Amino acid sequence: MSYIKNLNIQYDDFSLNIETLEVSDQGITLLQGPSGIGKTTFLRCLMGLEKNNFEWEFQGENLAALPPPQRRLGVVFQSVELFSNLTVIENILFHARARNLSPEAYRKKLQRWLEVSGLEKKINQKVQTLSGGEKQRVALLRALIGKPKILLLDEPFSALDQRLKKELRDLIKEIVREEKIPCLVVSHDENDATNFADHVIIFENGHARRKQ
Amino acid sequence: MVRRALLLFLLAPLFFPYLVLVTYFKNFELPQDLFSLSLNTFCQAFLSTAFTLIFGFLGSFSLVQKRSWTLIWFILLPSFLPSLFFVLAVLQMIKQFPFGLWGIVMVHTLSGIGLAAVVFATLFREKALLIGELCYIEGASSLQFVFKIIQNFKIEIFLIFVFFFVQYWTSLSIPLLVGQQFQTIETAISKQIFTTGKIESAMALAFGESLVAILLLLIYKVPIHKRVQALTTDRFLRGKIFLGILLIPGVIYFAGNFFALVLVFKNKKVIFDFEILKKTLMSLQISLFVGLFIFIFSVIMLLNFQNKTLSKFIFGYIPLSTILIGLGYMLLKINYGLSPAFLTVLALAGYFFPMLYRYQLKEKLDAIDGQIEAAELMGASSWMIFSKIIFPQLSNTIFFLCGLGAFWTLGEFAITRVIFGQEQTLAIFIQNLAGQYRIDLAIFYEMILLLCGILIFYFFNGLRYVLYQKS
Numbered sequence: 001m002s003y004i005k006n007l008n009i010q011y012d013d014f015s016l017n018i019e020t021l022e023v024s025d026q027g028i029t030l031l032q033g034p035s036g037i038g039k040t041t042f043l044r045c046l047m048g049l050e051k052n053n054f055e056w057e058f059q060g061e062n063l064a065a066l067p068p069p070q071r072r073l074g075v076v077f078q079s080v081e082l083f084s085n086l087t088v089i090e091n092i093l094f095h096a097r098a099r100n101l102s103p104e105a106y107r108k109k110l111q112r113w114l115e116v117s118g119l120e121k122k123i124n125q126k127v128q129t130l131s132g133g134e135k136q137r138v139a140l141l142r143a144l145i146g147k148p149k150i151l152l153l154d155e156p157f158s159a160l161d162q163r164l165k166k167e168l169r170d171l172i173k174e175i176v177r178e179e180k181i182p183c184l185v186v187s188h189d190e191n192d193a194t195n196f197a198d199h200v201i202i203f204e205n206g207h208a209r210r211k212q
Numbered sequence: 213m214v215r216r217a218l219l220l221f222l223l224a225p226l227f228f229p230y231l232v233l234v235t236y237f238k239n240f241e242l243p244q245d246l247f248s249l250s251l252n253t254f255c256q257a258f259l260s261t262a263f264t265l266i267f268g269f270l271g272s273f274s275l276v277q278k279r280s281w282t283l284i285w286f287i288l289l290p291s292f293l294p295s296l297f298f299v300l301a302v303l304q305m306i307k308q309f310p311f312g313l314w315g316i317v318m319v320h321t322l323s324g325i326g327l328a329a330v331v332f333a334t335l336f337r338e339k340a341l342l343i344g345e346l347c348y349i350e351g352a353s354s355l356q357f358v359f360k361i362i363q364n365f366k367i368e369i370f371l372i373f374v375f376f377f378v379q380y381w382t383s384l385s386i387p388l389l390v391g392q393q394f395q396t397i398e399t400a401i402s403k404q405i406f407t408t409g410k411i412e413s414a415m416a417l418a419f420g421e422s423l424v425a426i427l428l429l430l431i432y433k434v435p436i437h438k439r440v441q442a443l444t445t446d447r448f449l450r451g452k453i454f455l456g457i458l459l460i461p462g463v464i465y466f467a468g469n470f471f472a473l474v475l476v477f478k479n480k481k482v483i484f485d486f487e488i489l490k491k492t493l494m495s496l497q498i499s500l501f502v503g504l505f506i507f508i509f510s511v512i513m514l515l516n517f518q519n520k521t522l523s524k525f526i527f528g529y530i531p532l533s534t535i536l537i538g539l540g541y542m543l544l545k546i547n548y549g550l551s552p553a554f555l556t557v558l559a560l561a562g563y564f565f566p567m568l569y570r571y572q573l574k575e576k577l578d579a580i581d582g583q584i585e586a587a588e589l590m591g592a593s594s595w596m597i598f599s600k601i602i603f604p605q606l607s608n609t610i611f612f613l614c615g616l617g618a619f620w621t622l623g624e625f626a627i628t629r630v631i632f633g634q635e636q637t638l639a640i641f642i643q644n645l646a647g648q649y650r651i652d653l654a655i656f657y658e659m660i661l662l663l664c665g666i667l668i669f670y671f672f673n674g675l676r677y678v679l680y681q682k683s
Contacts, residue, residue, distance in 0.1 A: 047589060069591035081582040085604040094600065098592035146590055 001025060002182075007054035009041055015206045016042065018054075022210055023184070024199045025058065025150075028176055031186045032193060032211075033203030039186045040078070042208070043154050046184070047073060058149065072099075074148030074181070076139045078155045082127040088138050089123040095146035106145050113141050117171055133164035137171065144175060151176065151183040158188070165189075169196050215515055219522070222512045225562030229540020230532060233415060236543060240416040243404065245395075249417070253396040256313055256387065257380040260320035264376050265369070267321065267457050268328025274455035275333035284330065290461035291327035292616070294623020295385035296639060296646070297658050298323050298461075301468030303390075304651045315390040320380050322461040328376065329458050335368055336361070371431075378425050384534045384626055389646060397421045402535045402626075411539070418533035425530040472655035482656055488638070495622055495637040496664050498556050503618030503672055505561035510573060510610045514602050517577065517584060518594060527574055529566040537563060538630025545631060556631045560621050568613040576609045577602070611676035615669035622661045622668070 002025045007018040016038035023029055031039045044050045048068030056064040063071045074095075082091050096106055114120040117137040122130065127138060136156055143151060153172070157165045173196065176183045185197070193200050193211075200211040243249070275284075290298050302319055303309055310318065347357045362369065384398040391399055397417050404414035476482055516522050531537055541555040580602065587597045625639040635641050638661055645654035 049585060068589055073589060075586065075589050077582060077586060079582055081586040083583055083601050095590040098587065098590040098596060
């Protein structure tokens with residue numbers, strides 16, 4: 001288990017107060033709740049993009065005390081944020097290069113991920129030419145290749161149709177289970193709780209709790 | 213360490229002139245006619261902005277539908293030409309020109325409506341609106357629709373007003389060329405320095421003028437919160453009749469130039485001797501180096517992408533009067549024997565860069581903010597982010613801005629004149645001809661500058677191409 005403590009956010013007409021929240025450090029945890037309740041803000045706090053004095057105890061370490069790059073998170077933003085001037089493979093390898101990983105550390109895995117995700121034949125294409133679903137998959141592989149401790153996905157399925165949604169869900173499930181990386185996913189879709197997630201955290205009335 | 217040194221290199225030209233001036237002149241003194249000068253400046257800026265926005269607003273209805281790039285280019289041209297070029301064409305075309313307040317307002321308006329129309333049209337296209345559909349269904353008249361638009365976009369319209377007001381408030385070239393006896397703060401500063409020699413008084417005026425501009429720019433930075441659901445309709449926004457308004461400035465520019473050239477060739481009074489060639493080469497040289505300096509400043513700015521304070525500072529930077537900048541550099545020339553050409557390059561690069569940053573660079577940098585955030589989370593170094601993400605995506609913009617800055621430099625005469633003290637560039641020569649009302653001849657020489665401008669613009673685009681090929 002990892003623990004998030006004393007996370008308090010207060011804007012004009014918005015507040016989120018988390019005294020202690022248990023988050024599983026295995027499998028997929030879904031963050032659910034109505035729009036504007038603070039799920040994305042919560043995720044941005046975990047990333048270190050919002051200033052907040054909270055604690056995030058993960059495998060004996062307070063991640064919140066570390067600068068964002070040192071938290072070693074794999075992130076997929078809602079807007080994907082691929083580097084539009086780079087190709088698929090350059091985008092994916094950017095994270096590995098930023099972490100100074102040797103090619104041997106990821107070559108085999110990358111080959112397999114590219115196969116599973118169906119991106120194998122598109123590696124030299126500019127990301128601008130890809131479809132929405134393909135972009136999401138590139139963003140996912142880019143997040144994974146840097147050997148993250150945790151994967152944070154902010155509404156990764158929001159712009160996808162049902163078929164693409166299912167494909168991406170299956171891909172995430174497969175890779176997350178294979179790599180044993182805990183994954184926090186923000187989603188609005190009720191079906192994700194039953195078909196996709198291992199654990200669910202509900203956001204309501206300015207608080208967050210684990211769904212039993 | 214290197215980045216800080218580079219930062220100093222960028223900031224130095226912005227502060228140099230004032231440090232020099234403050235060292236030399238310590239006792240600020242307010243001129244007696246401060247109130248009338250402020251009132252004049254306010255009147256011309258307010259009227260110019262009001263007319264620009266009214267005509268730009270009406271004209272924008274004809275641009276809501278997609279228009280060809282050539283047409284947009286034609287409409288925008290007067291807004292991006294050096295003021296000197298446009299004023300000459302207006303003077304050539306309007307024989308009974310109303311010099312003074314209305315002359316300033318007229319030239320400001322003619323040169324600004326194209327830009328205002330494009331800004332409004334972009335706003336309406338991107339955020340407009342359910343209103344059109346609703347008005348149509350509810351049977352509203354075109355006038356009711358226009359009022360509805362104004363009501364819904366009042367914050368945006370106010371911000372556009374501020375943007376143009378600041379530009380006209382600090383305008384020098386146009387009041388200098390067509391203001392005659394009508395004094396604005398900027399022209400008064402020029403007079404205080406060159407005629408009466410009251411530099412302290414000029415500095416006091418400049419500080420006051422800039423303070424107003426900076427305060428207004430602080431308002432301008434307020435983000436636009438109001439977002440309306442987009443559902444485009446051109447039912448009411450179609451208006452070919454308004455397109456004519458937008459075409460007038462471009463037509464004036466081309467027709468003015470054409471008639472002037474016909475006159476010049478008919479009378480065969482053109483001189484292109486060694487002196488003119490020297491001035492042309494000097495103009496080219498300064499322009500080219502200003503472009504290069506703008507490139508360097510842009511790179512320094514982007515290398516410091518994490519420095520939000522710097523970004524805010526450059527965005528809000530308004531130079532303390534054009535003439536005073538020139539004076540500061542002139543003192544450097546006199547006291548340290550530095551090359552006036554080099555000082556002019558530094559002064560103009562420092563003068564144009566914040567404008568260019570405000571105009572496009574900041575917006576483009578903000579657009580990839582999410583990518584930068586993602587790269588930072590991945591642990592990428594700032595050099596890696598700059599070299600792999602920022603520079604490749606913004607290089608097109610940088611080279612375009614270098615070309616634009618170099619082009620503006622060719623038509624600049626105020627700062628250059630103060631620093632050189634002589635007629636060393638073609639723009640100063642042209643301004644002198646305009647002062648003698650030899651407009652047709654001035655336009656002929658302007659054509660040479662225009663040609664140089666096109667060459668330099670393509671030179672910077674060529675550099676971009678070479679860089680792109682190599683990478």
